[in-house]
Amino acid sequence: MSSTSISLNHLVKQFGKQTVLKDINFTVSPGQIVGLIGPSGAGKSTIIKTTLGMEVADGGSATVFNQVMPNRKLLSRIGYMAQTDALYGSLSGQENLMFFAQMKGLKKQTIHAEIAHVAEVVDLTTDLNKRVSSYSGGMMRRLSLAIALLGSPELLILDEPTGGIDPALRRQIWKELNTIRHENRSILITTHVMDEAELVDEVALILNGKVMAFDSPAALKKQYQVNSIEDVFLKAEGVQL
Amino acid sequence: MRIIAIMIRVLKELLRDKRTLALMFLAPILILFLMNAIFSSNSTTNVTIGTVSLSQAMNKKLGKGNHVDVKLYDSKTAAEKALKKTHIDAIIQKKHNDYILTHANTDSTKTTAVKMAVKNALTARGTAELKTGLKTSTTVIGKLRHQLTITSKALAKLQFQVAKSTNQKVKTSKSNHVTLAQVSSKKMATPKITNHYVYGDANTSFFDKMLPILMGFFVFFFVFLISGMALLKERTSGTLDRLLATPVKRYEIVFGYMASYGILAIFQTVLIVLVTVWLLGAEVVGSLFSIILINLLLALVALAFGILLSTFASSEFQMMQFIPLVVIPQIFFSGIIPLDQMASWIKTISYIVPIKYSGDAVTAIMMRGAGLSSLGLEITVLFGFLIVLTVLNIMGLKRYRKV
Numbered sequence: 001m002s003s004t005s006i007s008l009n010h011l012v013k014q015f016g017k018q019t020v021l022k023d024i025n026f027t028v029s030p031g032q033i034v035g036l037i038g039p040s041g042a043g044k045s046t047i048i049k050t051t052l053g054m055e056v057a058d059g060g061s062a063t064v065f066n067q068v069m070p071n072r073k074l075l076s077r078i079g080y081m082a083q084t085d086a087l088y089g090s091l092s093g094q095e096n097l098m099f100f101a102q103m104k105g106l107k108k109q110t111i112h113a114e115i116a117h118v119a120e121v122v123d124l125t126t127d128l129n130k131r132v133s134s135y136s137g138g139m140m141r142r143l144s145l146a147i148a149l150l151g152s153p154e155l156l157i158l159d160e161p162t163g164g165i166d167p168a169l170r171r172q173i174w175k176e177l178n179t180i181r182h183e184n185r186s187i188l189i190t191t192h193v194m195d196e197a198e199l200v201d202e203v204a205l206i207l208n209g210k211v212m213a214f215d216s217p218a219a220l221k222k223q224y225q226v227n228s229i230e231d232v233f234l235k236a237e238g239v240q241l
Numbered sequence: 242m243r244i245i246a247i248m249i250r251v252l253k254e255l256l257r258d259k260r261t262l263a264l265m266f267l268a269p270i271l272i273l274f275l276m277n278a279i280f281s282s283n284s285t286t287n288v289t290i291g292t293v294s295l296s297q298a299m300n301k302k303l304g305k306g307n308h309v310d311v312k313l314y315d316s317k318t319a320a321e322k323a324l325k326k327t328h329i330d331a332i333i334q335k336k337h338n339d340y341i342l343t344h345a346n347t348d349s350t351k352t353t354a355v356k357m358a359v360k361n362a363l364t365a366r367g368t369a370e371l372k373t374g375l376k377t378s379t380t381v382i383g384k385l386r387h388q389l390t391i392t393s394k395a396l397a398k399l400q401f402q403v404a405k406s407t408n409q410k411v412k413t414s415k416s417n418h419v420t421l422a423q424v425s426s427k428k429m430a431t432p433k434i435t436n437h438y439v440y441g442d443a444n445t446s447f448f449d450k451m452l453p454i455l456m457g458f459f460v461f462f463f464v465f466l467i468s469g470m471a472l473l474k475e476r477t478s479g480t481l482d483r484l485l486a487t488p489v490k491r492y493e494i495v496f497g498y499m500a501s502y503g504i505l506a507i508f509q510t511v512l513i514v515l516v517t518v519w520l521l522g523a524e525v526v527g528s529l530f531s532i533i534l535i536n537l538l539l540a541l542v543a544l545a546f547g548i549l550l551s552t553f554a555s556s557e558f559q560m561m562q563f564i565p566l567v568v569i570p571q572i573f574f575s576g577i578i579p580l581d582q583m584a585s586w587i588k589t590i591s592y593i594v595p596i597k598y599s600g601d602a603v604t605a606i607m608m609r610g611a612g613l614s615s616l617g618l619e620i621t622v623l624f625g626f627l628i629v630l631t632v633l634n635i636m637g638l639k640r641y642r643k644v
Contacts, residue, residue, distance in 0.1 A: 052486055056643045070644040072488050080486040086479030088250065090257040095250070102246035103487040147483070 003066060005030055005155045005186035006051055012059030013046055020046045022209040024060070026202075028186045030154075033177060035197045036190040037233055038206030044190045045083065047206070048157055051188070052080060064155065076105055079153035083160050083190075085140040089133035093124055093143050096132060100147045118146040121176045123169060137164045145173065156180065156187045162196060174199060194230035203229065205236050212236045243489055247497025248504075251471065255505065261467060265509055269459040270516050276455070277521045288354045291320040291329040302362035303333075309358045331355040452523055453532075453603035454575045456513050457596050460506055460536050461543040462568055468502050469547030469560050476641070477556070485642035492635045498548065499541055499631070506540030507533065527606035531613050535606070538623045539599040545630035546595075552637050576600045598622045 004027045011024035020043045028034045036044045049055045050062050053070025062069045087096055097115045119125045122142035141164050162170045197203055198217050205213040213220055217229055224232045289310040304311040314320035320332045330351045332343040344352045475481040510533050517523045554560040574591035591597050602619035605611035
């Protein structure tokens with residue numbers, strides 16, 4: 001097995017009697033952006049939680065950097081952005097970044113430079129000293145992404161990072177994601193924005209706890225004989241086009 | 242390092258939440274002031290007694306009692322009307338040689354006060370009668386004594402005349418006189434009672450007994466609620482997940498919270514102690530430092546308890562539901578109500594109530610000046626609570642991250 005950033009093998013996850021993940025297989029290689037798409041309730045968030053080690057697989061295995069998760073130490077090499085803006089509202093943007101930088105174990109000397117860099121990427125430099133509670137929804141989303149980017153992690157796991165962000169900034173974020181890809185770092189991203197799914201290297205189409213398809217966007221379109229990923233999505237769901 | 246970062250973050254959040262801060266620091270002071278005012282005046286219940294056909298002396302005696310007003314009525318019906326209109330609290334009627342009392346009995350303390358007042362008045366009258374009786378008897382005794390002196394003088398003369406007898410007999414009879422005089426003068430004096438207090442003074446009230454327990458209760462209540470809410474918010478807002486997605490260790494989160502709330506509890510305890518000592522004038526025999534230490538320990542127990550219970554709540558409202566279940570019963574078993582006469586199973590429950598131990602310890606420090614070394618049991622038990630709850634919390638966080 002060559003070095004992979006994420007490798008999910010026959011992953012099974014149950015909550016009580018309900019089997020959420022049935023047989024999930026896919027890999028994320030260094031320098032690759034993999035998109036997870038699928039309807040809500042398909043199990044995307046559970047895949048992310050299991051990959052992060054918040055949940056333990058009931059069958060199969062989830063490995064990150066070739067080490068079986070859960071593994072606390074590996075978390076310092078992963079940047080995670082949750083679906084909800086998990087931020088401390090009474091703290092300023094700067095304080096939020098500072099706190100998570102400390103939690104990630106960033107070195108004291110590099111923290112300030114690191115915060116300045118990620119704030120610039122998400123265009124929040126001028127708003128860093130405002131309290132987060134006064135931020136707009138888009139600003140919170142950006143700060144949330146900035147936190148994930150702290151410390152230049154080798155793997156980014158982003159749960160719908162561009163929701164509520166205007167097109168100009170979305171383009172800027174994708175530019176940054178591409179830079180990350182060129183640095184041979186990997187990204188696992190879930191999205192509902194289908195034209196974003198066109199930008200990734202490989203798409204994992206999740207339906208009912210299974211990977212329906214895992215290929216490059218072009219290959220998928222070819223396979224389903226449609227013109228866009230959105231149509232692939234709809235066709236896989238069984239919607240008549 | 243991470244523990245300190247978490248501590249600073251939690252403190253920052255708390256300091257910016259002005260309302261919560263005000264609740265933690267001003268609410269206890271307000272409540273203490275109110276309770277002090279309410280419980281201190283507890284002993285002075287004012288009662289008004291209506292009297293029907295009572296002797297003037299008896300009326301006077303009744304009126305002499307503390308916080309007792311007497312109203313004279315000509316007939317029983319008039320008095321009963323007044324009783325119904327709650328102008329008076331009781332009616333006393335004299336029938337032949339007996340007294341008949343009719344109580345409104347809407348307030349048991351007033352009923353007791355009336356009974357006391359009547360009893361006192363009757364005793365006072367009885368004493369007065371005794372006194373007059375005693376006086377008469379003393380005069381009689383005086384006369385008798387006089388006669389006795391004369392007789393003894395005559396006897397002495399006789400004895401002297403007899404010459405064979407010694408002076409001793411005279412002396413004996415003389416000493417007899419002296420003792421008799423002493424006895425009678427002793428009976429005349431009313432006994433004087435002097436009260437000495439080991440703790441406090443004559444103004445020491447029920448409130449003073451409650452104070453050490455209340456202090457602990459405030460610390461427990463506010464730290465329990467606010468810390469529980471804080472962790473709950475961290476969980477529902479998703480920041481806990483995000484926090485656990487970093488390589489932070491679970492114990493670092495728990496200890497970070499403990500450090501921040503520990504600091505807060507120190508300030509709160511110091512404030513409450515200073516208010517009770519300086520503004521409410523409570524007496525602290527032992528050291529303030531020991532009191533703060535015990536309360537800090539209790540605050541940490543409350544914190545661990547709040548965090549633990551917050552994992553069983555899915556919203557702030559559910560957290561509030563723990564108040565009647567967990568917090569209020571603590572008051573009952575804390576020792577405010579004496580547990581000595583309660584059923585044994587209730588006593589058993591009190592052993593698992595943390596406030597009981599801190600209350601016992603602070604009472605001992607405040608009222609008897611006990612040192613920390615003599616409070617080994619209480620401190621050990623509180624530490625035991627703390628350790629068990631902390632371990633449970635660190636394990637409990639495993640629910641949200643499996644390592």
